[in-house]
Amino acid sequence: MNELVTCRNLTKRYGSKFALNNVSLSIESGKIVGLLGPNGSGKTTLIKILNQLITPTSGEVLIGGSPLTVETKAKISYLPDRMCLGNWMHVADAIDFFADFYTDFDRSRAQDMLDKLHIRPSDTIRAMSKGTKEKLQLILVMSRRASLYCLDEPIAGVDPAARDYILSTILNNYDPDATILISTHLISDVENILDEVIFIREGSVLLQSSVDDLRIQNGKSVDHVFREVFKC
């Protein structure tokens, strides 16, 4: 397996508070990795740094062996934890936008998924419900053939049926050679699809392990291990 993501001594500080504290980790290609931790543990900060939305205070990040540049952006498909498409856009505009900027965007795949949800190209984003907006954004992100998918809290705040849709969309549309990094604190919902987990607390990585190893070593599900490790 090739190393796709490498973080070395990554630190992000806001004043005296550490959002990330000397994080070093590596993630290989072709894995579904859960970035797990309670709220405020540094999951989103790490994902934002990978996507160049936050400048680290110190440390180094490599994607496919290269430092973060415009070229690495082209390899990453990012689902933020909020709506980032302009409200003025129609669905067709959003599709055109992704097709224009990402050469790996599969327009027909996006259209198929939108058709299944009865989302029309002429629909305006402004008029959509929160749930539909989230699904549209997920469809756009998963219609790319990227090397790395960074999904920040994709199932937070959605009903169980929507969770199933989101997880099946992720699983049915990613390239097996690609890596998916899912940040969440809803472990039980994603546990079955994960190959590997990274536990993060107060900006530090507590453990990184394959899901199978973790289960065998502890004789428990990842969800139970998580509850023990992050017990208040």
Place this chain on the structure above:
Amino acid sequence: MLIKLLKYDWKYSWRLLFLLNGALLLFSILGQLGSHLLQSGNYTVMSILAGMYILIYTLLFCGSLITTQIILIARYYRNFYTDEGYLLHTLPVTTGQKIWAKFINHMLWTLINILCLLLSILFLAGPGEWKYMFQLIPDTFSAFSKTLGIHPVLIALGGLLAIVLALSFMIFSLYFCISIGSLFPSHKVIASIVTYVILYGVVQFASLAYSIYSVFLVDRKIYTVNPSGIPVDPIYPSPAAGTFGVIYAVGMFLLLAGSAAFYGVSYYVAHKKLNLD
């Protein structure tokens, strides 16, 4: 990629700005047509209508000027430093391309807005006044030409360059203020406005000081040529033209240097200091 960015910036702004500027032009044409009625109707009613028209026209005129700028600045702020930044900053485009796309769109719409403002005045004045108004332009250039001893075409080109550089200075200074505001942990918009107020004060003071210095220089040169102050035939080149040329060149250089500095800071903040909440 710059063209693609421009395409979406244009797509976002054109409807609203087209409506805004179109409304101004339409209203000025209606005003011109309505002015004929004023001459034949009841005096009191027509006076009230004329007063109301002038009020609305003035509001539309100023409104289109201010709203055009607010829409374009808000677009920059939202795209760069709010949730929409999650889309823009993850695109495989350079920071320079992002800023230039915004700038070109901003410049184009500002020029279109100025053109629409001028056209609205023309429409409102009516065809009867056009001959006089169009004559005013060459007359002004001619007067400048005689005083300074510079060819009118050169004055026109210099004027155009000055307009473009002054607008560039204004646009990049706005981007600069937004970028500085984004560095604050909270109240970013207020921080941007405060930065703008301070910058505006500094620029106004510097402009005033430079204007006083320039007037003093030109005045002294003119009197050197013509102590009586009575205009003489153009001298090619006159000492006054030389002095004016230096003042103009320094002014343009300052505008260019200021624009470059504002661009540099905006680039640095977006590239090296980006911290989206």
